Each structure stands twice: as C-alpha cells, then as structure tokens.
Amino acid sequence: MSAPLLGHLDPEFLELMEEVKVLLRATFRTENRLTLPLSATGSAGMEAVLVNLLEPGDAAFLCVNGVFGTRMAEVARRAGAEVKTIEVPWGEVVDPERARSALESAYPDPARQPRILGVVHAETSTGARQPLEGLSALAHERGALFVVDAVTSLAGCPVEVDAWGIDACYSGTQKCLSCPPGLAPVTFSEAAIKRVRSREHPVQSWYLDVGLLDEYWGASRVYHHTAPISMIYALHEALRIVHEEGLEARWARHRLHHLALAAGLEGMGLTMPVAQEHRLPMLNSVAVPDGTDEASVRGTLLLRHGIEIGAGLGPLKGKIWRIGLMGESSTPANILLVLMALGEALASRRVGAALAAAERELAAA
Amino acid sequence: MSAPLLGHLDPEFLELMEEVKVLLRATFRTENRLTLPLSATGSAGMEAVLVNLLEPGDAAFLCVNGVFGTRMAEVARRAGAEVKTIEVPWGEVVDPERARSALESAYPDPARQPRILGVVHAETSTGARQPLEGLSALAHERGALFVVDAVTSLAGCPVEVDAWGIDACYSGTQKCLSCPPGLAPVTFSEAAIKRVRSREHPVQSWYLDVGLLDEYWGASRVYHHTAPISMIYALHEALRIVHEEGLEARWARHRLHHLALAAGLEGMGLTMPVAQEHRLPMLNSVAVPDGTDEASVRGTLLLRHGIEIGAGLGPLKGKIWRIGLMGESSTPANILLVLMALGEALASRRVGAALAAAERELAAA
Numbered sequence: 147m148s149a150p151l152l153g154h155l156d157p158e159f160l161e162l163m164e165e166v167k168v169l170l171r172a173t174f175r176t177e178n179r180l181t182l183p184l185s186a187t188g189s190a191g192m193e194a195v196l197v198n199l200l201e202p203g204d205a206a207f208l209c210v211n212g213v214f215g216t217r218m219a220e221v222a223r224r225a226g227a228e229v230k231t232i233e234v235p236w237g238e239v240v241d242p243e244r245a246r247s248a249l250e251s252a253y254p255d256p257a258r259q260p261r262i263l264g265v266v267h268a269e270t271s272t273g274a275r276q277p278l279e280g281l282s283a284l285a286h287e288r289g290a291l292f293v294v295d296a297v298t299s300l301a302g303c304p305v306e307v308d309a310w311g312i313d314a315c316y317s318g319t320q321k322c323l324s325c326p327p328g329l330a331p332v333t334f335s336e337a338a339i340k341r342v343r344s345r346e347h348p349v350q351s352w353y354l355d356v357g358l359l360d361e362y363w364g365a366s367r368v369y370h371h372t373a374p375i376s377m378i379y380a381l382h383e384a385l386r387i388v389h390e391e392g393l394e395a396r397w398a399r400h401r402l403h404h405l406a407l408a409a410g411l412e413g414m415g416l417t418m419p420v421a422q423e424h425r426l427p428m429l430n431s432v433a434v435p436d437g438t439d440e441a442s443v444r445g446t447l448l449l450r451h452g453i454e455i456g457a458g459l460g461p462l463k464g465k466i467w468r469i470g471l472m473g474e475s476s477t478p479a480n481i482l483l484v485l486m487a488l489g490e491a492l493a494s495r496r497v498g499a500a501l502a503a504a505e506r507e508l509a510a511a
Numbered sequence: 512m513s514a515p516l517l518g519h520l521d522p523e524f525l526e527l528m529e530e531v532k533v534l535l536r537a538t539f540r541t542e543n544r545l546t547l548p549l550s551a552t553g554s555a556g557m558e559a560v561l562v563n564l565l566e567p568g569d570a571a572f573l574c575v576n577g578v579f580g581t582r583m584a585e586v587a588r589r590a591g592a593e594v595k596t597i598e599v600p601w602g603e604v605v606d607p608e609r610a611r612s613a614l615e616s617a618y619p620d621p622a623r624q625p626r627i628l629g630v631v632h633a634e635t636s637t638g639a640r641q642p643l644e645g646l647s648a649l650a651h652e653r654g655a656l657f658v659v660d661a662v663t664s665l666a667g668c669p670v671e672v673d674a675w676g677i678d679a680c681y682s683g684t685q686k687c688l689s690c691p692p693g694l695a696p697v698t699f700s701e702a703a704i705k706r707v708r709s710r711e712h713p714v715q716s717w718y719l720d721v722g723l724l725d726e727y728w729g730a731s732r733v734y735h736h737t738a739p740i741s742m743i744y745a746l747h748e749a750l751r752i753v754h755e756e757g758l759e760a761r762w763a764r765h766r767l768h769h770l771a772l773a774a775g776l777e778g779m780g781l782t783m784p785v786a787q788e789h790r791l792p793m794l795n796s797v798a799v800p801d802g803t804d805e806a807s808v809r810g811t812l813l814l815r816h817g818i819e820i821g822a823g824l825g826p827l828k829g830k831i832w833r834i835g836l837m838g839e840s841s842t843p844a845n846i847l848l849v850l851m852a853l854g855e856a857l858a859s860r861r862v863g864a865a866l867a868a869a870e871r872e873l874a875a876a
Contacts, residue, residue, distance in 0.1 A: 147512040147513055147691075147741060148512055148513045151685075151691055153819050154692070156813075156819065185551055185552050185555075185693070186550055186551040186555065186718065187550050187736050187737055187738075187739060188736070188737065189717075189718055189735075189736035189737075190550075190551065190718045190736070193716065193717055193718045217717070220717060221717045223713075224713055224714070224715050224716070224717050225715070226715075318737065320516075320737055326512075326516055326739065326740055326741040326742075327519070327737045327738065327739050327740055327741075328550070328693060328739030328741065328742055348588075348589055349589070350589050350590070350591075350715050350716075351558065351562075351589070351715075351716060352554075352558055352582070352585060352586045352589050353551065353554055353555045353558045370554075371552050371553070371554035371555075372552055372553065372554075372683065372685055372692045373552075373692065374552060374691065374692050374693030374742070375691055375692055376512060376691040376692075376693065376741075376742075376745070377691075377693055377739070377741075377742065380741070448521075454518050454521065
C-alpha cells in the first residue's frame with residue numbers, strides 16, 4: 147500500500163485491474179465476467195447486489211438468522227422491494243425444506259414469485275455456516291436469482307459460485323482475504339446481468355451501478371469514479387498470497403485450526419453453541435459460562451494479550467464470545483495464545499470468586 | 512498505510528477517528544459536528560449528500576457547467592428528485608443574478624421551492640472556480656439548502672463552509688489533500704441534519720445514511736460497517752501534513768504556483784480558456800493549439816517524462832489539456848518540468864511539420 151500511486155487510467159494500473167479480476171474469479175470459483183471489487187467496504191457489496199437486482203415493488207425472499215440477514219432485509223426494503231423472510235433462531239441455519247414451505251405460503255401466486263432469494267453464507271454474528279445448494283435449487287425452481295453474502299466465508303471455506311448456482315455474491319477484504327478493509331469483491335452471473343440490463347428504472351445508486359462500473363472495469367475503460375488505487379494494490383497482493391498458498395490448502399488450514407480450537411475449548415469445559423456440522427471455521431462462537439462477566443474477560447484479553455474477541459450481538463448479547471481465526475491470523479500459535487489467555491482469565495475469576503466465597507463463609511462462621 | 516491494523520472499535524482507533532474529525536472541521540472551516548470521512552471515494556460523497564437531503568419528489572435546483580454538475584443532476588434524479596438546472600457553457604461559471612432569474616422562472620409557486628441548490632466549486636473537467644457567496648444567499652432566500660462539491664478545491668483554495676453558509680459539502684482525498692483515493696470527507700450543517708431527521712422516507716442508501724454513520728462516528732459508537740482502517744490512517748496523516756503547512760499557506764502556495772504556470776504557458780504562446788478571475792489554481796486548463804494532435808502530446812509527456820495531464824471532456828474533448836497542480840505536486844520543479852516537456856513536445860511537432868512542408872515544396876519544385 148505504500149507503493150507510489152498510479153493514475154486510475156494509467157496503462158500499468160489497468161493491467162493490475164485485469165489481474166485482480168482474474169484472481170477474484172479464481173477465489174469465487176467462477177467464470178463470471180462481471181467480477182470486480184467495489185470501491186467501498188463489504189456492506190456496500192450487499193447494497194450493490196440488492197440495489198442492482200431489485201426494483202421498486204419487486205418481491206425479495208430473504209433468510210434471516212443473524213445480524214447480516216437482518217441487514218439484508220433492511221437494505222432490500224430501502225431499495226423499494228417488498229421483503230418477506232424466513233426467520234430461524236440465531237445460531238441455527240435455514241433448512242431448505244422449511245424455506246420451501248415458507249416460500250410457497252409467502253408467494254402462492256405463480257405469477258408473483260420473488261426476484262431474489264438471499265442468504266448469508268457465514269453469519270458472523272453467530273458463527274453458523276449456511277449450506278447453500280438446497281437453497282440455490284429452491285431459488286432457481288422459482289425463477290429467483292440466488293444471492294449470497296460471503297463476506298466472512300470467502301477464502302476461508304468453500305465458496306463455489308458456479309458449482310452452487312450463485313447468481314450474485316459479495317464479500318469484504320478484511321476477513322479471510324487478510325487485506326485491510328475497504329473494498330467489496332462482487333460477482334454477477336449472466337442471469338444477474340440480464341436482470342440488471344432489463345430493469346425498468348435506473349439503479350438508485352449511481353456509485354454502485356454495476357452497469358457503469360462494468361464500463362470502467364471492462365474493455366471500454368470509461369471513467370466512472372477514481373478507483374482507490376492503494377486499496378487495489380493491497381487486494382492484488384492479498385489475492386496473490388491466497389493463491390500462493392492455494393485456495394483448497396487455505397480452506398483446509400482454516401478447518402484444521404478450527405477443529406484444534408474447538409478441541410481446546412472443549413478440553414477447558416467450554417461449549418460451542420452452534421451445532422457441530424454447521425460451525426464456521428473462521429468464526430468460532432463460544433458460550434459464556436454462567437455467572438461470568440463476559441465484557442471483563444474480553445477487556446482482559448485485549449489489555450493483557452492484545453487479543454480482540456467479539457461480543458455477542460442481538461439475542462446473543464452477553465451469551466457468547468466470537469473468536470475469529472481468519473486468513474493469516476488462523477495459526478496454531480494464535481490458537482494456543484487465545485486458549486491460554488481465556489483459560490487464565492476464567493480461572494483467575496473462578497479463583498477470585500472461590501476466595502471471596504470462602505471469606506464470606508469464614509466471616510459468617 | 513503500512514501501520515498494523517487496529518480493530519474498528521478499538522479504543523486507539525476511536526481516538527484517531529476523533530482527531531480526524533477535528534482536522535477535517537479545520538480543513539472545511541466549519542464547526543459542524545457532523546463532519547466525517549465516508550468509506551468510499553469522492554463520488555460517493557456526492558451521492559451521500561444528495562440521497563440524505565433529497566426524498567422522492569423533492570425539487571432540486573442544480574448548476575451545470577461541466578462533468579460534475581451533470582453528474583450531480585444524474586445522481587439527484589436517481590434519488591427520485593425532480594431536477595431543474597441552470598446550464599452555462601463549460602469553462603464558464605454561474606452568475607448568481609442569472610441563477611436567480613432561472614430559479615424564479617423554474618419555481619414560480621412560493622409553496623413549491625427547491626429543497627437544495629447545488630453547485631460544483633471546482634469543476635475539474637473545465638478548470639473553472641465557481642464563486643459561492645451569491646449562490647449561497649440565493650439558496651437561503653428560497654429556503655433551500657446550499658450544497659457544494661469541493662472535491663478538487665478543498666485544501667487547495669479557500670473553502671469556507673461556515674462563512675459562506677454551505678449546508679452540505681463533500682470532497683475527496685486524492686486531490687489537494689494529497690492522500691490516496693478512497694474516502695469522501697463530508698460535512699453537514701445543523702439545518703442539513705434537521706432536514707435528514709425530518710425525512711418521511713428512510714434514506715435510500717443504508718451504506719451512506721448519515722444518521723447511521725453519525726452513530727458510529729459520534730459518541731454512541733454503534734457498529735455500522737467496518738471502517739477502512741488503513742485509509743483512515745492515511746487521511747489522518749495527510750490532514751496533519753496540511754495543517755503542518757497551514758491551510759492559508761497551502762492556499763497561497765497553490766495560487767502562487769498557478770500564477771507561475773500561467774505565466775509560463777503564456778510565455779510559450781499558449782492560452783488558458785477560463786477567464787482569469789475564475790481560474791482554479793489546482794486545475795489549469797490550456798487550449799490545444801490549432802492543428803495539434805493533443806493525444807499524442809499527452810502520450811509523449813507520459814512516456815518520456817512520467818507526467819500525466821488530463822484530456823478535455825464532453826464539449827471540450829480535443830480542445831483543452833488539464834494540468835493538475837494539487838497538494839504535494841504543486842511545486843516549482845513540477846511547473847518547470849511540465850512547461851519544458853510541453854514546449855519540447857509542441858516544438859518537435861512544429862519542427863517536424865515545417866520540415867515535411869519544406870520537403871513537399873522541394874519535391875514540387
């Protein structure tokens with residue numbers, strides 16, 4: 147990122163852009179031509195996909211089991227869509243058969259089916275990994291485009307855009323790509339592009355209009371906005387590192403370290419609230435033991451060890467911690483460090499509580 | 512930008528955010544509390560201001576004299592506004608008295624006045640500097656909010672948000688702030704905030720909703736999206752450099768070097784199409800001499816000297832070059848270099864043409 151800036155239409159920079167597109171396609175496992183990084187963070191990737199695919203009055207069917215599914219519904223409503231959802235408890239995943247029933251009763255009229263079916267692959271607020279193939283089949287049976295949030299999953303576990311029939315997928319740079327935050331990689335299938343091209347109204351966002359962005363990132367190189375040059379350098383290098391390791395080796399590393407962390411947590415008597423088969427490898431939810439001041443444990447980890455673990459959000463506030471093992475940070479050393487730090491923080495609290503109880507007993511005796 | 516990443520809610524990062532707000536206020540010359548950098552480029556600053564201030568059906572009166580005024584109208588239309596414009600030839604500025612007549616005839620009904628009056632301060636596509644005080648008075652007489660695009664002017668010439676009664680102003684980082692592109696500093700007056708708070712419909716963009724952004728950048732620190740940490744580091748340092756030099760000293764430097772460049776161009780027999788009193792110091796338009804292949808001159812400058820000068824856009828395509836003297840690049844050495852390079856490129860073409868003509872004469876004789 148400290149490399150000198152090139153102009154956003156400089157031939158050398160255009161070459162770098164081409165390489166970024168090739169590397170992103172390999173990362174998303176897609177042949178989609180329209181695959182590029184948006185000049186904003188992952189949340190803008192969500193907004194871009196929704197505002198390009200949805201027009202005012204369109205029906206959108208969204209799966210909600212955490213913060214980011216909730217946000218998807220909010221963003222779709224602001225795009226003027228009529229949103230219906232299937233909601234499941236946070237920490238669980240959406241079963242395709244239950245989604246089918248919900249969708250059928252939400253849209254009984256065959257002429258009025260949803261434009262999109264949207265879901266979060268890696269729900270960062272809970273640590274649950276959503277299986278995608280059943281929902282993809284359901285979306286396509288109904289003529290809907292299948293939209294997937296892969297902000298946290300991309301490059302940390304399989305995300306198979308083409309094989310799983312994903313029509314639009316977005317991610318962020320700061321999770322398993324191990325790049326600073328600031329860009330939102332997105333990819334659109336031909337069916338999604340066709341949908342954008344056949345819109346009746348212009349996309350409400352000029353900045354995120356993929357038709358215009360495609361003219362800059364595509365062959366015609368028409369100026370749209372000034373690309374964030376240094377961030378593109380960073381993404382280019384991050385993607386090179388991903389493919390130097392190998393995407394499948396990277397997935398395997400995330401999985402191995404997740405299993406090691408889970409074994410360690412279990413050995414300490416801690417439990418993980420997400421069902422084993424649906425746990426994300428890069429975002430590990432841990433149940434806060436009863437009677438533990440969870441914020442104080444997080445504070446100790448940050449101050450004493452420089453480790454930031456996440457708090458629970460929404461209905462899980464105070465009930466879980468979230469331990470990230472993403473990209474370059476998914477290492478055996480980090481696993482040992484967080485386990486020891488957590489063990490120490492919990493043990494010292496237990497010892498303190500036991501001593502206080504003993505003192506109270508003595509005083510009462 | 513190569514400093515290690517902090518978390519977007521890390522206390523150290525929050526401190527940096529506070530400093531950025533203070534430095535931005537000093538740069539915009541405002542006391543506006545709601546002054547922050549958006550996590551996207553300058554063009555998103557334009558979109559953010561318009562989509563927050565305008566609701567579907569609102570009237571917007573916009574001044575158009577170049578690419579960016581045209582874009583403002585496009586973005587406002589996508590926000591559902593009913594746009595009326597005053598258009599003047601590219602390279603000229605909007606006279607407040609003419610704007611008054613245009614506005615009066617566009618909005619004869621006192622009950623149906625525009626929500627905003629918008630204008631570009633530094634029209635990068637032409638090199639014209641728009642005087643703002645007359646338009647500000649006009650906007651406020653009509654009860655409209657005064658919206659100013661200061662992407663190219665901020666920190667390169669006076670931008671007096673409070674003294675000139677600007678209600679919403681946006682900029683970019685890659686012009687006179689000499690920071691990489693990637694953020695859009697914006698500032699909203701209390702009147703503008705009041706307008707946002709009294710909206711009937713939610714802001715169409717969740718990502719650019721200043722109400723939500725204010726909750727993250729303000730005291731409550733509610734998570735909205737992950738801030739682009741490295742870009743904020745860069746902006747923080749760029750702003751420190753601006754104020755180390757001193758804002759007024761920086762304006763004076765830009766003006767001095769602009770005058771030097773203009774004198775040099777004139778000395779070479781070149782002319783500047785923008786009227787002297789309306790020339791921008793950081794973006795200098797030069798008329799392409801008759802019979803010159805302007806693209807080939809730009810190519811020579813880039814390849815031989817590593818200097819990128821801009822082409823004309825829209826009606827000025829092929830007619831002007833645009834020479835930037837922005838931020839750190841506004842130096843005497845750069846002025847001499849671009850003058851010599853341009854002189855050489857033009858002279859060698861003239862010599863070549865004269866030789867070819869002489870040869871044709873000899874051959875005909």
